[in-house]
Amino acid sequence: MNKTVNQKAWFFVIPVFVLVAFNAIIPLMTVVNYAFQETFGNNVFMWEGTRWFKQIMLSERFHASLGRQFLFTFIILFIQIPLGIAIALTMPKEGIGVPVCLVLMSMPLLIPWNVVGAMWNIFALPDIGFLGHSLNALGFDYNFTQQIGDAWFTTILMDVWHWTSLVVLLSYAGLRSIQPAYYQAAEIDGASRWAIFTKIELPKMKKVLTIAILLRFMDSFMIYTEPFVLTGGGPGNATAFLSIDLVKMALGQFDLGPAAAMSLIYFFIVLLVCWVFYTLMMRNEEKS
Amino acid sequence: MAKVTLKGLSHSYLKTQSSDADWAIRGVDIDWNDGGAYALLGPSGCGKTTLLNIISGLITPTKGDILFDDKVISGLSPVERNIAQIFQFPVIYDTMTVYDNLAFPLRNRKVPEEEIKVKVHEIAEMLELSSTLNNRASGLTADGKQKISLGRGLVRSDVNAIMFDEPLTVIDPHLKWILRSKLKELHQKINRTMIYVTHDQTEALTFADQVVVMHEGQIVQTGTPVDLFEKPKHTFVGYFIGSPGMNVLPCQIKGNDVIFNGKKIETHQQIKKSNFNKTEVGVRPEFISFSNEGIPVKVLSVSNTGRHKIVDTESETGKIKIIAKSNEDIPSGSAFLKFKKEYTYTYGDSWIIE
């Protein structure tokens, strides 16, 4: 029998190609294009080679925002992952509590990002916001628009509020997939609650936790909308994380070349960290 | 080590019970001696796993008491009961080495590290795990993992009983044989009370000295493998044990005679009672032979299993299976069957008439 050659499939693939091209490839190539050239508008371009990259890499402004970015991401991971696991562990395993908890947990995830920023902005206003007012009434000198520490505190609190649920939901799914026999065997072996957690629950949750950490790393590393609405990067540049700084540079100052170079560097940092983290986690997996 | 006694145990997963069917197990009484090898045998849903979990303390029974060495322990937790349990799927601690897995129950009980070392090596030797002690437990094959689960039960010298919940389910047939005889060998070496739950008659009969057959939440017969095979007290035991199971066919009782297929037949018992709703005659395929006269049948089919032949025949009263030697000539078409009198029983309302 001759094999029938059927080209129909291409018709189904074309829309995806077009979408991906418009979504990813064309914008990315535009950025690459800008990163190596200087433009004064009117489609006039001059070749600049790696000048913008050197400039960005050596710029103190970039170092500062990158540092802030890493600090922020590190802090929120440090809080959200353990907190998420802890909440997942205390969630009910059966009965009406399960759907109730799951719905409550998903609520923050469903709120649009700029709304989250706006909500927290109002919530934290020192004079009329519930949080700001209460803190001041309790005797704390709290003003997130003026004081760096307060701005960071509020941004982190907002992010923890917004995103811990994601870690909770993933951990909960991981926990539920553990067979009851494991708990029974541990109980019979006389294992303490802590031993059950470290020897059974954590190892069994490893895969979902890897995904949770990756997702939270990428999202928080690229955070823009919420702090932009909440603090606008201020006071000063205190909460100007990478993406906020990038937008300031690109749209505020119209330094398209350096901004494009910075975007690419930014992109590679995210890629590199994710890759390193993933390989480390998976290498352990193979060993076992 | 301990003697295990169950007194009037009943358990229901429902809050209120209206009929017998609402009980997972009902009225279970068992006396198990210290150091014996016992099996709970029955189909899925017969209550055997419920019973096992009650003994290990994972379930609190609705009614009745559990005694270890004549002391009531019904309220104690699994740890306080000092039992070990091996589950259907191997439970191992993935991140630990084989050594650490075996040492885990001892470390939890704060046994000195020196003593642990001696004990773990001794058990590893017994289970042929010595060469893998430093490997990650998660890298082992299914039977290796199951040996670790077993080892964690054996390292503790103070366990009252070791319970097995269908431990060979995920093991390949060849390794099943090896692991099963390993279990039996271990039992003889260490002499601990072992309780083995399974739906597989071969596993139950070969492992245990005493087998408890369960059916719909009740014990139908307790006995040695030979008792259960040669003299089933209930037609369910006859059907469930033996492969193929016992031939159970309707019969009539007239006076002291058993009438089967229109003729009087000889059975093991003397019949004195006859007020039953249903009377049946039971005989195992192993105890039927072809003969020149007797019960007329039609031979339907023959299947050769290498070791023996299973012959399907049909009589006027119903189908009858026969096990014949693999080199035996099987008549085709019409034939006559003869039941061995000593192993032919009469059942009234499913229970043996005595």
Next chain:
Amino acid sequence: MSLELKNVEKKIGLDTHIYSTNLKLEKNTINILLGPTLSGKTTLMQIMAGLDKPTSGEIWFNNENVTGMKVQKRNVSMVYQQFINYPNFTVYDNIASPLKITGVSSDETKQRVGKVAELLKLSGMLNKKPNELSGGQQQRTALARALVKDSDLILLDEPLANLDFKLREELREELPKLFENRDCIVVYATTEPSEALLLGGNTATLQEGKIIQYGKTLDTYNKPNSLVSAQVFSDPPMNIAKIKKSGDQCSFLQNDIQWKTKLNIKDGEYKVGIRPHNITTYKEGTNTLEIKGKVLISEISGSESLIHFTNGNLNWVSLSNGVFQKNVGDEMNLYMNTDEFVYFDQNERLVSNG
């Protein structure tokens, strides 16, 4: 109708999952793929079904090359170890599902579903959902779905593995009858030698991605072409010992037991395979050999006794009919039926049956 694999090979990365395989399956046959876990049974079935493509080689169906043809275009049914049914459909809709896809009229669907349901004893539960059924009934539903459409090829991947012993026995007996008078090729994967023997048909023994032997089930069992095939097709595992032949005298290397052989082969060292049921506590057959044994364990399964014993530095397993209770360490005499010995050369190929 026939299904033919020509030089089919499957590699994933650097691992070879199926080594070059040639196999021709004929119409109206049950073909058993017998081998341990990971021997390649499932991969082979997926290639046959068209769920997976071979790395090289061709699959021919009815003298038509169907390599790479999608499973949807082939007329294939498959039943898995897990009970796979549509959870939200009733049993009726589950069984009818393959017919709905092909657009069979509702009258005909009704009639065909009714017929298959009756065959599989599901008639009373057509309006139930799968989760209201027992495991056995769920698998019957899956089987009915596979049978309702007139498939050319029905693939069963360890369909009884998740069922209770007795349910397995019941379905195993019904299966060959279900496939009788059907124009199709049945392929059945199992890890259990006894299952292959009970199903009959043809058997292919598999080990590590290779088909070792293919032929009529009983022939494959009685005349294994190699030691590997004999080991795969032996339950309980076969006893293997090294022997020396000079003239018409054979003797074990590890003891001085001697016997005469009619084998016309040159002198030298060989291996002999003895199935456990050919070592018994009583004499069976005309040529028996006495062997002294020290009992390791004895297991009784009602009608049969398994005695594990040592002789020389070898461990042996014997299987006798009847009950023989022995204690550990007992010395006893056993008898081997030399007519049933299977001889293998140094390369572990079959020499000849004694």
